[in-house]
Structures are given as structure tokens and as C-alpha cells.
Amino acid sequence: MHKTSDVFGITRDLPLNYVERNSADNKLVENLTREKHLVIFGSSKQGKTSLRKHALNDTDYIVVHCSNKWQVADVNSAILKKTGFELTQSNSKSTTGKSKIFAKITAGIFGASAEGGAEAEKENTNGSTTAPLELDPDDVNDIIAALNSIKFNKYIVLEDFHYLPTDTQKDFSVALKAFHEESKYCFIIIGVWLEENRLTVYNGDLTGRITSINADKWEVDDLEKVLTEGESLLNIKFNGDFVSALINQCHGSVYILQESCHQCCIRANIYETQKQTIEIGDKIQVEGIVSEVVSQQTGRFNSFITQFSEGFQTTALEMHKWLLFPVLTSSINDLRAGLKYSKIREILEANHPSKGDLNPGNVTQALQSTAALQVKKEIKPIILDYDQTNLRLRVVDSGFLIWLDKQNRKELLALAGLPYV
Structure with missing residues (x-):
């Protein structure tokens, strides 16, 4: 007997329908x-x-x-x-001028009464004890020595x-x-x-x-196995047309697939393994279920657009705001493939107020700080990331793509303070 929530949906533990790829x-x-x-x-x-x-x-x-x-x-x-180390600050300084630290092991690794680091061993009636190890936390060699000391x-x-x-x-x-x-x-x-x-x-x-x-x-075969494993655990069967439509609409996102299957089960009042096999799901349900799953993050996605458009600070070129322009105006297929640096420059030179005055450095610097800006704004998980190897701006949250596909782009541009062209 299994709970539906332990099979489908996002869980802290390994999902029961885990599929090896x-x-x-x-x-x-x-x-x-x-x-x-x-x-x-x-x-x-x-x-x-x-x-x-x-x-x-x-x-x-x-x-x-x-x-x-x-x-x-x-x-x-x-x-x-x-x-297992307990760390305290030392009065000594490293070569960089920063404070060193004392690393001391207490119970659990050397035994109930032991504490120590990696130097100055001394004998007592309870066995061997070691004085704390003084180290520079910036020095890899010191970290390796500390780890070696506890095997x-x-x-x-x-x-x-x-x-x-x-x-x-x-x-x-x-x-x-x-x-x-x-x-x-x-x-x-x-x-x-x-x-x-x-x-x-x-x-x-x-x-x-x-x-x-x-x-x-996630290949189509992998996603189908996720469904099949879940069906077996709950003794249910998803309608064939439902499965085909869902895999098509989740665009390779195992998260969207898992959450959608969970929603389908709940709508069919299936909360645990069934005594008799039952078929659930219908093709016409898919769009509504997927929309419901992605709409749960509407607030987060809207917040991302407004916060990202603000950049690190107010600047004349407002480059981060304008990086959203190609994102919010491109097709889902183009976004899924990643927006090429050359294409982004072309779009910005045609639409940015400064147009031809933009230099490559302006664009590159903004692109390379894409992730850093989101981290600073505490946008978790991040949505955009710049691939410096292939020079592409990529969407790293597939839920955002599915959500974006169902939005009014004009309204999103207005939300970012960008013109609708």
C-alpha cells in the first residue's frame, strides 16, 4: 500500500517511481x-x-x-x-591577513572521550587525545591535512x-x-x-x-517509464490519450509530469494504492491540469521579471531590464534552444533606446552577471543562466517556459517596463 504523494509529485525523499536513465x-x-x-x-x-x-x-x-x-x-x-570538526577562531593570521581557525574533533569519530585535531598528541589514562589543529580555511593543503587526520x-x-x-x-x-x-x-x-x-x-x-x-x-521513453512505475505502485492506469498529451505538454520537465499526475490522481479521488485497477485521466484534462501546476508559480515568475529588470542598481543603459526584451519576445522553441549572443545583440541594437551605441562589452557584462543578479535578489531557483561556453542565454526552469507560453506577452513587457513592439 502506497500513498499517492509518495509516488507522484515532489517529495523530500526519493520518489517511489524513480526511473534510472x-x-x-x-x-x-x-x-x-x-x-x-x-x-x-x-x-x-x-x-x-x-x-x-x-x-x-x-x-x-x-x-x-x-x-x-x-x-x-x-x-x-x-x-x-x-x-565532525568544531571550529573556533584563532588569534593567528594567515599570509593573506585573515584569522586562522582551530579545528577540534569531539566525540563520535575518535570515541566518547576523545577530542583533537592533528597535532600535539598526548597520553592520558583515557587514551590518546590530540590538541586542536590550527589552520588557514583558505588553504586547501590545511583542509586536506585536517581530513586526513580523521581518516x-x-x-x-x-x-x-x-x-x-x-x-x-x-x-x-x-x-x-x-x-x-x-x-x-x-x-x-x-x-x-x-x-x-x-x-x-x-x-x-x-x-x-x-x-x-x-x-x-528526459527522453520520452524515460517519462513513460515514470508513469508506468507510478501506475504499478498505485494499481491504476492512465488513459493512453492522456499520457500522450501530457508528455507532449510537459516539454521534458519531469517535475511538471510528476505534479500533473498527482493532480490527476487527486481529481479521481485516488490517495493510495487501489484494490482494483482503475483507469483515470482524459486528454481534455491535460491542458487544465498543466496550467494549474505552472500557475502555482505565477507570483514567483512575476517577481522574477520585476526584480531582474531592476538590475543591481539604476544605470543609464538598464541592460538587465533590456535582456528581458529578447526573452519575453522570443518563441518558446528559441528559448528552449537558448538565445545566441549574436541574436541578443541584434535584437537589442534594433530596439534599445541607445541602439547602435551599445558596445559588445555592455551586453557581455550583463549576460555574465545574469545568475549573480538572481542570487543577489534571492530568486530561487534561478530562471536564466548564461552559457559562456556556447554563448547562449538559457532558461533553466522549464516551468517558466510552459508558464510563459500561456501568458499575454504585452502585459509581461509592461511589467518589466519595456515597450511592446
């Missing part, structure tokens, strides 16, 4: 033992975290959730805390890596090379973007040291 699950499992860092990327709500949870046991890794206010030292400190042997998962400031992402990409060369520690980086080589763009030395796994791609 050759392009993602198999690639992840094959690379777990290759001693390379792993990067799991894709749009929001496309199964990145579920992919990691399915492939690994809870005891195989520690998880650090990244913050938009962190620098590299904060990331490293969070890792040490997760491994740490798990994967380190960094969730929401895209929330880190861009400079921190770049700096940590440098640190990742050192972790790979000077230790056996492997990181699993999880972020919202659609660019396979994001971290190697930040640090070319990572080439060959990381493996990227695209969690965004």
Missing part, C-alpha cells in the same frame, strides 16, 4: 570509482539530487548546501563542520553550487584541482546550469579531472 544514472555509477570530481548539472527540479541519492547510500557522503554569501573559506569551514573517506557533495558568488565558484574551481592532485577526496558538485563545461571554463586545469553528468535530459 542511461544518460545519467549509468554514467554516474560508472564514474564513481574513477577518482575524478563529478558535476551533476541541469535545470531546476529535473532530478539532480534524486540522481545522487539513488546512486549512493547516505553513509557514502556528506552534504554541504552552499550559500550566496560564502567565500572559499566558508565552503571549506562548512566541509570541516560536516565531518575521512567519503564523497563531499556540494549542493546548490550555483548560489555561490561567481568569484567563489571560480576560486573553488582552482581548489578542486589541488584536491584532485594532493588527495583522494572526490567532490560531487550539483548546480543549476545547462553548460557541460562550466567549471573547466572557470579553470582549464580541471580538464580531465572532472566528469560532467547531464541530469536535465
Whole structure:
């Protein structure tokens, strides 16, 4: 007997109807033992975290959730805390002038009465105790030494890596090379973007040291399996026309598919596994159900448009506001493929008040700070991201595309303070 909410919809735990994909699950499992860092990327709500949870046991890794206010030292400190260290500030300064920290292990790793770091061992009647380790949280070598001191042997998962400031992402990409060369520690980086080589763009030395796994791609067969698994668990059968129409309208979004199936079940009063098989769903229901699912985020999407259009501050060119112009006027198919840099420049030069006076630097700078602006405005999950490898502005929230397709574009342009052409 299973609850409908444990099968369909978004849950904190691994959904019961989880489906393995050759392009993602198999690639992840094959690379777990290759001693390379792993990067799991894709749009929001496309199964990145579920992919990691399915492939690994809870005891195989520690998880650090990244913050938009962190620098590299904060990331490293969070890792040490997760491994069991208690951190306090030292009076000593590092070579950069920042304060060092004391890292001390208390109970759980060395036993009930032990505490320590990695230096100055001393004997007592209760066994061996170690004085706290003084280290520089910016220094990868110190972090490696601390982890070695407790014989740490798990994967380190960094969730929401895209929330880190861009400079921190770049700096940590440098640190990742050192972790790979000077230790056996492997990181699993999880972020919202659609660019396979994001971290190697930040640090070319990572080439060959990381493996990227695209969690965004869901083939029609994969989505059909999600439905079939759910049907089996709940002893139901979705109408064939309903299934075809739903897969067509969810545009590869497993989140929209899962939520729509949940809505369909609730409308049919199915809250748990049925004693007798029952067929539910009708083709004419699909558009209404999908619209209901995406409309739940109308407030968030409207807020994104108004906040993004404000930019970091008031400027003469209002570049971030004008970046929304090609987004809000392009076709859904073009947005799904990603808007090319050259196309964006062409649209802006034809419609921006400054027209031909715009220089490439204005456009490039605005595009490259797309994610940073959303993080600063606390737009979570982010909706737009600039792919610096392929020079494309991409929508990384498929729900936004489905929502946009059902909106009055003129009203959205007005919301952003842009003209309707």
C-alpha cells in the first residue's frame, strides 16, 4: 500500500517511481570509482539530487548546501563542520591577513572521550587525545591535512553550487584541482546550469579531472517509464490519450509530469494504492491540469521579471531590464534552444533606446552577471543562466517556459517596463 504523494509529485525523499536513465544514472555509477570530481548539472527540479541519492547510500557522503554569501573559506569551514570538526577562531593570521581557525574533533569519530585535531598528541589514562589543529580555511593543503587526520573517506557533495558568488565558484574551481592532485577526496558538485563545461571554463586545469553528468535530459521513453512505475505502485492506469498529451505538454520537465499526475490522481479521488485497477485521466484534462501546476508559480515568475529588470542598481543603459526584451519576445522553441549572443545583440541594437551605441562589452557584462543578479535578489531557483561556453542565454526552469507560453506577452513587457513592439 502506497500513498499517492509518495509516488507522484515532489517529495523530500526519493520518489517511489524513480526511473534510472542511461544518460545519467549509468554514467554516474560508472564514474564513481574513477577518482575524478563529478558535476551533476541541469535545470531546476529535473532530478539532480534524486540522481545522487539513488546512486549512493547516505553513509557514502556528506552534504554541504552552499550559500550566496560564502567565500572559499566558508565552503571549506562548512566541509570541516560536516565531518565532525568544531571550529573556533584563532588569534593567528594567515599570509593573506585573515584569522586562522582551530579545528577540534569531539566525540563520535575518535570515541566518547576523545577530542583533537592533528597535532600535539598526548597520553592520558583515557587514551590518546590530540590538541586542536590550527589552520588557514583558505588553504586547501590545511583542509586536506585536517581530513586526513580523521581518516575521512567519503564523497563531499556540494549542493546548490550555483548560489555561490561567481568569484567563489571560480576560486573553488582552482581548489578542486589541488584536491584532485594532493588527495583522494572526490567532490560531487550539483548546480543549476545547462553548460557541460562550466567549471573547466572557470579553470582549464580541471580538464580531465572532472566528469560532467547531464541530469536535465528526459527522453520520452524515460517519462513513460515514470508513469508506468507510478501506475504499478498505485494499481491504476492512465488513459493512453492522456499520457500522450501530457508528455507532449510537459516539454521534458519531469517535475511538471510528476505534479500533473498527482493532480490527476487527486481529481479521481485516488490517495493510495487501489484494490482494483482503475483507469483515470482524459486528454481534455491535460491542458487544465498543466496550467494549474505552472500557475502555482505565477507570483514567483512575476517577481522574477520585476526584480531582474531592476538590475543591481539604476544605470543609464538598464541592460538587465533590456535582456528581458529578447526573452519575453522570443518563441518558446528559441528559448528552449537558448538565445545566441549574436541574436541578443541584434535584437537589442534594433530596439534599445541607445541602439547602435551599445558596445559588445555592455551586453557581455550583463549576460555574465545574469545568475549573480538572481542570487543577489534571492530568486530561487534561478530562471536564466548564461552559457559562456556556447554563448547562449538559457532558461533553466522549464516551468517558466510552459508558464510563459500561456501568458499575454504585452502585459509581461509592461511589467518589466519595456515597450511592446
